[in-house]
Amino acid sequence: MITKFTFNSQYILSELPSAERELLKKVMDDKKYRKNQPIFTEGTLPSGIFYLQSGKVKKYKMDNDGREQIIYIYNAGEFFGYSSVLSENTYGDTTIAIENSVISFITTKDFNEILKDSSSFSRLLLKSLSHEFSVLANLMAVLSQRTVRERIALNLLILHDKYKVDGVSNTYIMLSRSDLANMAGTVIETLARVLHDFKHDQLISTDGRKIQLLNIERLIKIANFY
Amino acid sequence: MITKFTFNSQYILSELPSAERELLKKVMDDKKYRKNQPIFTEGTLPSGIFYLQSGKVKKYKMDNDGREQIIYIYNAGEFFGYSSVLSENTYGDTTIAIENSVISFITTKDFNEILKDSSSFSRLLLKSLSHEFSVLANLMAVLSQRTVRERIALNLLILHDKYKVDGVSNTYIMLSRSDLANMAGTVIETLARVLHDFKHDQLISTDGRKIQLLNIERLIKIANFY
DNA sequence: GTTGAAATTTGATTTAAATCAAATTTCAAA
DNA sequence: TTTGAAATTTGATTTAAATCAAATTTCAAC
Numbered sequence: 001m002i003t004k005f006t007f008n009s010q011y012i013l014s015e016l017p018s019a020e021r022e023l024l025k026k027v028m029d030d031k032k033y034r035k036n037q038p039i040f041t042e043g044t045l046p047s048g049i050f051y052l053q054s055g056k057v058k059k060y061k062m063d064n065d066g067r068e069q070i071i072y073i074y075n076a077g078e079f080f081g082y083s084s085v086l087s088e089n090t091y092g093d094t095t096i097a098i099e100n101s102v103i104s105f106i107t108t109k110d111f112n113e114i115l116k117d118s119s120s121f122s123r124l125l126l127k128s129l130s131h132e133f134s135v136l137a138n139l140m141a142v143l144s145q146r147t148v149r150e151r152i153a154l155n156l157l158i159l160h161d162k163y164k165v166d167g168v169s170n171t172y173i174m175l176s177r178s179d180l181a182n183m184a185g186t187v188i189e190t191l192a193r194v195l196h197d198f199k200h201d202q203l204i205s206t207d208g209r210k211i212q213l214l215n216i217e218r219l220i221k222i223a224n225f226y
Numbered sequence: 227m228i229t230k231f232t233f234n235s236q237y238i239l240s241e242l243p244s245a246e247r248e249l250l251k252k253v254m255d256d257k258k259y260r261k262n263q264p265i266f267t268e269g270t271l272p273s274g275i276f277y278l279q280s281g282k283v284k285k286y287k288m289d290n291d292g293r294e295q296i297i298y299i300y301n302a303g304e305f306f307g308y309s310s311v312l313s314e315n316t317y318g319d320t321t322i323a324i325e326n327s328v329i330s331f332i333t334t335k336d337f338n339e340i341l342k343d344s345s346s347f348s349r350l351l352l353k354s355l356s357h358e359f360s361v362l363a364n365l366m367a368v369l370s371q372r373t374v375r376e377r378i379a380l381n382l383l384i385l386h387d388k389y390k391v392d393g394v395s396n397t398y399i400m401l402s403r404s405d406l407a408n409m410a411g412t413v414i415e416t417l418a419r420v421l422h423d424f425k426h427d428q429l430i431s432t433d434g435r436k437i438q439l440l441n442i443e444r445l446i447k448i449a450n451f452y
Numbered sequence: 453g454t455t456g457a458a459a460t461t462t463g464a465t466t467t468a469a470a471t472c473a474a475a476t477t478t479c480a481a482a
Numbered sequence: 483t484t485t486g487a488a489a490t491t492t493g494a495t496t497t498a499a500a501t502c503a504a505a506t507t508t509c510a511a512c
Contacts, residue, residue, distance in 0.1 A: 061367040064450055069367040087356035092363055122348045129355045130313035136362035137318055141287040141295040144369040144411030148499065177460060185370030190499060192461050208508060224290055374469065403490060416469055418491050434478060460507065477490065
């Protein structure tokens with residue numbers, strides 16, 4: 001269910017034949033990004049693609065009136081920025097690190113060279129991109145047709161999945177209210193009110209900014225998805 | 227500007243090396259679809275990909291409560307249904323012909339065989355898919371952040387482009403109010419009211435269901451895009 | 453630990469858009 | 483050409499969510 005709303009480019013690296021994987025790893029250039037540091041900006045020409053080693057990155061679009069819509073939040077192990085390189089266009093959105101992150105960079109040249117010689121790589125990219133397309137279609141339908149309450153419940157479930165850590169039983173969503181509102185396509189005040197209700201109904205608990213989901217079953221019901 | 231909201235897979239066929247193009251054409255199986263005839267349905271396994279020779283096709287998602295969100299309207303010359311084949315998933319949406327249409331079908335087997343042997347084809351698909359991804363991201367931001375009035379103005383501009391015919395000076399949008407509402411993410415009554423206002427302001431004129439744009443400049447301003 | 457700016461929450465009010473209801477128009481089949 | 487069901491428009495009302503405003507909390511730098 002949640003896979004309808006999460007990218008899965010993680011498998012690209014693992015399913016790539018080891019020769020190509022090594023090639024790719026060799027041309028990766030790692031760089032540390034601090035929280036709130038931009039990675040690339042909408043409208044600029046792509047210089048390469050990115051691979052998130054650790055941390056979290058948000059991809060968003062800003063409109064004329066300064067309203068921000070978060071398109072996606074990337075988690076460790078995901079590639080990003082590659083669709084602009086492939087479509088030979090300027091970046092269609094802006095990405096910034098929302099946690100301290102380590103990000104590998106692969107230049108357009110290196111990327112294209114590996115791609116040219118590797119049908120497995122292009123096949124995996126096609127597969128990944130196709131899935132990402134369907135994720136956006138799903139998000140589109142949700143944003144336009146669901147109530148704020150439903151959208152917030154759904155986004156909490158999506159985030160729970162992203163903030164889950166292997167071997168750790170409790171999951172804490174650590175994201176600003178403003179980012180959460182911009183994911184759900186609402187404003188901070190409305191978000192605060194809905195979270196208040198969810199807390200009152202014991203669906204979630206909060207500790208400062210941290211959110212923990214207490215009743216996933218019921219949140220799924222509220223999100224109105226099966 | 228409007229290219230931010232329109233797919234462009236038309237170039238796949240024209241840019242494909244002639245050998246591959248002929249191969250593709252050879253395995254295409256043409257079929258006529260009547261208005262309102264379904265092509266494929268969300269949740270079913272993809273059996274192949276489609277190429278719209280003539281007519282128009284809508285792609286949409288229906289939610290639990292029967293609310294429909296139109297993801298895209300395809301025009302002659304576009305490929306569709308290929309992302310589900312590539313992601314090896316069931317179709318993520320439903321498509322039906324909204325006009326009498328002629329649609330070519332290519333089986334998954336034929337498609338994969340050509341794809342396997344043609345790096346140009348996979349390269350073109352990657353390019354096209356990447357662009358389509360950015361279109362959905364743009365639509366997502368519009369649906370969640372813009373007013374109904376802005377969304378309707380934008381969709382009229384998008385449709386104007388789709389219904390334009392070479393060498394014919396007047397363009398008439400011929401789409402049901404319900405489809406137009408479901409593109410803009412609103413209800414029929416609200417759509418009717420906004421169209422009424424646009425007519426009053428001489429931005430559009432209508433003749434039965436047909437809509438003609440009279441003042442594109444001002445509609446662009448209302449849509450709030452540059 | 454203290455401090456203060458930024459982030460979040462809570463309260464009051466407005467507003468855009470949905471809903472419910474009914475009248476009118478369209479257009480394809482007879 | 484007529485006919486009637488479906489589609490569209492118009493009217494009245496409700497409602498979900500945004501906005502405006504102010505109080506409170508958080509948390510990082512000192």
